[in-house]
Amino acid sequence: MDTDVIVVGAGSTGLAVATELALAGVRAIVLEALTVRSGQSKAMNLQPRTAELLDLRGLLADAGEQAIGRIDGGHFAGISLDYSALDTRYPYQAGVLQARVEEILENRFAELGGDMRRDWRLTGFEQDDEGVTVQGPETLRARCLVGCDGGRSTVRKLLGVDFPGTEATRWNTVADVVLGAGTAQPPTGWTSMGQARRRRPDGTFASVVPIGRPGLYRFVYSGGEADEPTSAEVADRFRLFYGDEYTLLDIPYASRFSNAARQAEKYRVGRVFLAGDAAHIHLPVGGQGLNTGVQDAFNLGWKLAAALTGRAPDALLDTYETERHPVGARVLANVLAQSAVRGPDPGHSALHDIVTTLLAAPDANRVAAGMISGLDIDYGGPGHVGTRLPDFQIGKGWASELFRAGRGVLLATDEKHLALAPPYRDRIASTLVDALPWKNVEAVLVRPDGYVCWTAPGEDVTGPLRTWFGAA
Ligand SMILES: Cc1cc2nc3c(=O)[nH]c(=O)nc-3n(C[C@H](O)[C@H](O)[C@H](O)COP(=O)(O)OP(=O)(O)OC[C@H]3O[C@@H](n4cnc5c(N)ncnc54)[C@H](O)[C@@H]3O)c2cc1C
CATH class of the missing domain: 3.40.30.120 (Glutaredoxin)
Incomplete structure (x- = not known):
């Protein structure tokens, strides 16, 4: 064997799995197709439960140093949720960019002696009774394989695991843009997931959110097709929403994302596991994708380490799917519900108004805040068994x-x-x-x-x- 575990994908999920394995003294190799970390701004928030998990390993302080700010609450379909009702030391969303989360985890993996291989694309694998043989630029063999290779996961496809759900019907666009002042100054300080929000009469919307470096913003707008956006299109849409209010200076990166919602039917087939976007994709409303993936990783990492070092029975590994599949299904359900509440029709607006009224009630706020924050996850059992230990x-x-x-x-x-x-x-x-x-x-x-x-x-x-x- 070349190693104990091969982790495919050095996104936040893969690096979190790998770090947990390395911490437990289990050898892991992370294989990543990209030559350098993408640095793109997609996720920019740590939900309270993810902040707690990073804190368990002493990693939150590293994230805090670079935080772009914080929001004292979350949202459900854009309707504010008050997190102060939650029993946590982190009743807010910490503004930490996805690229920074990846950097923190990659640094820790390296400190723990981890083996990270970039420019390494997995193209095939086979598993047998003893292990998994992986093909790419070279052939590697490990006892287990974890596919953290994102929504288009090659591991999931080669595994033949179904990915049922709902097709994409709408596309949105995300771009990192460099802005200067126009007739107004672009916003400073991170105060919401959708700052400088603009809505046009046809229901389309846009926002620009500062992402840490002076002048750099995340520009999100509704609309687009399944193709990748061109700079000309991004510039055109920017003018449409913001006119000469801000000056668009540069577009370092642009990409589409859709409202497709899918979940892998299985999270484990023999010696191969799926985690993060490889196991579930959905519209990033509420800020839950990266968070759910990191939580998958913290669930799987220690179990895999315990089973591979013989400290726990193999049956422990089955609890990864039995615990995390329902959590993923619940996230997909709340995302679909949020999409319905934000829909364009008069019926959707009426629903939005009613949900806004309901969420103003403290009990309803607590339920929704518990769900979006990840703090109410309950893996089942009598009394407090299955719930998290609140820090004290x-x-x-x-x-x-x-x-x-x-x-x-x-x-x-x-x-x-x-x-x-x-x-x-x-x-x-x-x-x-x-x-x-x-x-x-x-x-x-x-x-x-x-x-x-x-x-x-x-x-x-x-x-x-x-x-x-x-x-x-
Ligand atoms: C516009 C936008 C905004 C978002 N906002 C939020 C938010 O606010 N909060 C939130 O929690 N989430 C958000 N998300 C979701 C979040 O970005 C994803 O859930 C997160 O990136 C998933 O992490 P991952 O590690 O599972 O997958 P990825 O980040 O996709 O990482 C997968 C990695 O695998 C590599 N890879 C793929 N195939 C191979 C292969 N064959 N061999 C080797 N390597 C391979 C890729 O290069 C990549 O580095 C947002 C997403 C988008 C698009």
Whole structure:
């Protein structure tokens, strides 16, 4: 074997999977077709749950340094959601560009000794009982393969996994543009996902959002076909929406995106896994695509590492699909609902008005904010089992700091609940604490991705320990 895992695609998903593997001491090679990081501005926000996950590994501070700003809330179909009701240290969307997320993860992967190969396009692969052989500029062999190669995933296609959903019926265009002042100054500071928004009587819309470097903006406009946009078209549309308000100086990059919504039928076939856009695509309303992919990666990474190092049974790997497929389906459903609420017909406008009224109610806001932020994800189980551990202070530090090494965490208010921990020392950090975030909970066992897998009082811990962390 050349390595343990081959990860195809050095987007945010692939790099997050690879970093998790490297942290656990599992050898991974990342194969990326591009010669250099694209640097394009697509995603520009960390939803609260993604911020929490990066914080578990100590990566959020790196992102924060370069943040372009923050928005104190999210939105559902453009209707503001108040995140202050959420029980998190990050009740906002942190403005971190996709390129920066990729850079942070790539740097960490390199620090951990990871093997990253650019200008390397996967063209084929075969799997057998022992491993997967990958073809491209060279032939490589690994025990497992993870396809994080985006919406047009070659891995998914070669795997023969169906990608059902709804066809594209509308195209929008995204361009990085350099702007100067015209009759007005372009906006400064990131305050929403759709700044300087303009809507024309025919229902078409546009926005320009500053993306960190002085003069550089993300220009998004509705319309276009399945072809790639030309600079002439982008310039024309810019004039249509903004006239001489701002001056368009340059167009370093432009691309189309559609409202197609599709999800891979399976996330695992034998030794091959799909994650991120390779497993689900949708319109980027609400700012959820990169976030869902990074969350897929944090779910899969530690499980793959545990199974490959023999610390957990192979069955643990099946929980990746059983947990993440419903999450992806739910994101697609909320995106389709948002598209309906934003539609052009009078009926859509009426729906928009009603949803706006409903979301002003605190309970409805909490439900929608929980969904878009990723904080309400519940993988199922009694009580708090299946939900995330909200971060809380332990002495002068935070519970999140115990997850830095990628191990599980056992926290107990009574020593008796720590008795089974010693044989799991390599997999679980255990600590006696004064209090836990919930009343009537004496102990909690948390997976490396921050989700609760056992609480006391309740069932005996032996079963959950074995399921999630293998034999003692
Ligand atoms: C206009 C726009 C705005 C968006 N805004 C947001 C937002 O605000 N918030 C949000 O969360 N999401 C947003 N998204 C979605 C987000 O950009 C994607 O969900 C995210 O890029 C998915 O990451 P990924 O790593 O799964 O895939 P990708 O970023 O597509 O990465 C896949 C990588 O695989 C490589 N690759 C492909 N095929 C091969 C091959 N055969 N061999 C080797 N390498 C290969 C590609 O070169 C690429 O680097 C937006 C998307 C668009 C288009």
